[in-house]
Amino acid sequence: MFRIISNLFFALLALCIASPALSAANESEAAAMEAFLGPLIERQLAQFKIPGATVAVVKDGRLIFSAGYGLADIATSKAVVAEDTLFNIGSVAKLFTTTAVMQLVADGRLDLDADVNTYLRDFEVPARFDQPITLAHLLTHTAGFDEHQIAILVGSKGVTPGLGDYLQRHMPTRIRAPGLQYQYSNYGMSLAGYIVELTSGVPFTRYVEQHVFKPLAMEDSVYGASAPGRFYATAYALTFGNQIPLESFETAITPAGGVHTTATDVARFMIAQLQLGRYEGGRILPEQAAGAMQKTHFQVDAHLGGSAYGFYERRHNGLRILEHAGDALEGFSSLAMLLPKHDIGLFVSYNGREGGRARFQLANAFLDNFFPAKTATMVPPTGFAARAGDYTGTYRLNRHTRTSFLRLVGRSLAMETQVRDNGDGTLSFNYPADLMPPARWTEVKPGLLRRVDAEVYAVFTRVEGSGQFDRLALDAPMQLSLDRVAWHESRGVTALVLSTFLMTFVFGLLVWPLASVIRRLRRRPSRSTRHVRKLKGLAVAFCALALLFLAGYALVVAVQTWGVPIWAHAVFAIPYALILLTIALLTNLASMWRERSAALLTKLYYTLVATLALGFCMAMAHWQMLGFNA
Incomplete structure (x- = not known):
């Protein structure tokens, strides 16, 4: 008993002696971070015209610096406070989803290498390739799904669909065998989150709140933008020199994003990751599972970073960096960055659309300042x-x-x-x-x-x-x-082709009818043959329908992230009418060429018109516009 009391006394004495030194170290680190990050972020807010930012830095299992800069809301002049202001961190939330998956793997309830169809009930992923998709593929973004963003947003007054219903209705096409190539996929991570929901028997968001947020005391972290008693930052878009506030959206794919949180809450999560699952005497992951989450599982080449589970990996100044960026479509941009070897983590979030540029500038400046490069200049090889x-x-x-x-x-x-x-x-x-x-x-x-x-x-x-x-x-x-x-598939060539079609259709719709009106006003008789008159009428109809289709297509594209409206099916029926008109154009063109009375220049002119019509139909087929194909 005496030995226990003696040990306890000396332990307390050592703590009392060490406390001033620890406090001084904390203050020194905080001062260094403030001296570096403060002026840099202030310059960024001015340079990129961003209203506000929030930042946190952790080291050796503790928060060493956090701060808010600028305004969370311009209308009320509310300042950003790192501990209280909630930012939408976008895809950074995928790290919470991955953590949830790894918890169930550690419990033996999920197998990372099993076919995901093992866990799905109401639908399954089609077996298009010999190798099945696994959770490991989903967590490394190597499942091989095509990109799909349709109906991922829900307005403030909309009804959020069930996660399973959304994933079943909006499954993208499998375009390559799994494990071959990295292609970032919101759908893939959402499918992983849905498997967490099915396996745990708890709605996905509730599972994360209970098993990730609660153990880490992340009391200001919520899914959605409507939790009472919270102060949400407003996102802004700079438009004609004015900061325009943007509406907050709910998302139908919550495992891929949708978390609103504070910098200090994210700091707690970073500490747990850097401590291999441990946080203040508790754990969100066993050490082995946390280590597996941070291990490289897909890599193109040893000189490059690769994919861990949830994190992506990169190299900078010889450092191995685990990170995840996040962009919320209403205008937030965030980045969580870990340096596992040095037990350091950095989180930053901006409430302006230019934050996507600012975050990497900040991260690289941080790395260059505290971990400068020691690399010699490379000499180009001969030959x-x-x-x-x-x-x-x-x-x-x-x-x-x-x-x-x-x-x-x-x-x-x-x-x-x-x-x-x-x-x-x-x-x-x-x-x-x-x-x-x-x-x-x-x-x-x-x-x-x-x-x-x-x-x-x-x-x-x-x-x-x-x-x-x-x-x-x-x-x-x-x-x-x-x-x-290929050169003909480049953005520039595509823009040129589309512009040519558009100008031709506008010209045909306006000039031909206008020329006819002018001729009638001058009482000049038409000298066109019957086939020429038919061709002119068909061409005008084609131009009118083509412009109607392009206008309808643009409207569908503008709203597709909220869902595809019913009238979109009518829009995508127009290409079939354009094909019929093209057939009629070609048929009448053949008849006109057999006529001797039609001038050669007229024949060549309408041959060009029919060729352009045929080219537009081929382009629509190439661009997947024939019928509604989501």
């Missing part, structure tokens, strides 16, 4: 000029729709980069400068490139094994996989 042509060309991010009516929009909006030969043994990528600064790249070995001035790599691979490279993989500023684009 590279002969191989440079294998790399050059246009590459497109593989996260875009291929198998629905959104194919045109997906390809047009997906990020593209041109790889160009500088002629001096280096290549350049016209990558968005806010995501990656302008840089020269040179070859380390065939297929592997490195920035001349930094240890950042790019990996090129061939599908067929010879000729030009087909794919480009990067891990900066996040894991990205891009496919080579």
Whole structure:
């Protein structure tokens, strides 16, 4: 008994002696973070015209710094407070979903390598390839699903569908065998969350609240934007110099996003991850499960980061970084970043659409300041000029729709980069400068490139094994996989083709009827043959219907994230009418060419018109616009 009391006395004495030193260390670290992050974020808010931001930094199992900057709400001049202001963290919430899956794996209720159909009840994933999709594929974004964003949002007055109902109605096409290529998928992570719901017998959001938020004392973390007694930040879009507040939305795919939380709550989650599941004497994951969550499970090349479960991995200044970014469609942008080796975590969130640019700028500045690079400049190898042509060309991010009516929009909006030969043994990528600064790249070995001035790599691979490279993989500023684009499929050519069609239809609809009216006003008789008059009428009808279709298509695209309206089926029936008109145009054109009275110039003119009509029908088929195809 005396020994126990003696040990307790000396332990308390040691704690009392150490406390001032610990307090001083905390204050020193906090001051260093404030001195670095404060001015940087203030500059960002001014530079990118963002109203506010919230940030937290953790180290060695404790919160060492948190702060709010700017305004959470412009109308009320409410300032951002790190402990109280809720931001929509978008896809950062996928880390909570992954944690929930790993909890059930640790309990023996889920198997990461089992076919997901083992756990589904009301529907199943079609067996399109020999290899089934597993939870491991879902958590690493390698399941092979096409991109799908239809009906993912629910307005403030809308009714959120059941998770299972949504996933059953909106299952995307499987476009490749699982485990072959990284392609970020909201659907895949939502399916993983639904399996948590089915296996636990508890609605997904309630499960996360009880098994993730509650053990971590994340009392200000909620799904949705309507919890009482909370202060939600307002997101803004800069429009013509004015900050326009944006409406908050609920999401139908809650496992993929939809969490509103504070910087200090996210800090608690980061501490638990860095402590391999442990938090203040409790656990949200066994150490082995937490370690498995942070382990690399998919990787294109050892020089690049890969996919852990939930996290994506990248390299910067020789560091291994686990992170996840999040973008809420109403205008929030966030990033959670962990440095497991150094037991450090950083979280930041902005309430403006330009936050997507600011977050990576902040993260890289943080890394460069506290963990500066020690890499020597790379010297371009001899003989590279002969191989440079294998790399050059246009590459497109593989996260875009291929198998629905959104194919045109997906390809047009997906990020593209041109790889160009500088002629001096280096290549350049016209990558968005806010995501990656302008840089020269040179070859380390065939297929592997490195920035001349930094240890950042790019990996090129061939599908067929010879000729030009087909794919480009990067891990900066996040894991990205891009496919080579044929010249005729590039964004520029697509825009040119679409603009040509549009101008032709407007010209045909306005000029031909106007010319007819002018001729009648001048009382000049028509000298057109019967077939020419028919062709003119068919062409005007085609132009009118084509413009009606394009206008209806644009409206459907504008609202598709909230759902596809009933009248969309009528819009996508118009292409069939356009095909019939094209057949009629070609038939009458053939008859006109047999006429001797029609002028050659007239014949050539209407041949061009019919060719354009046929080309538009072929383009609609290529863009998946024939009939409603979601």
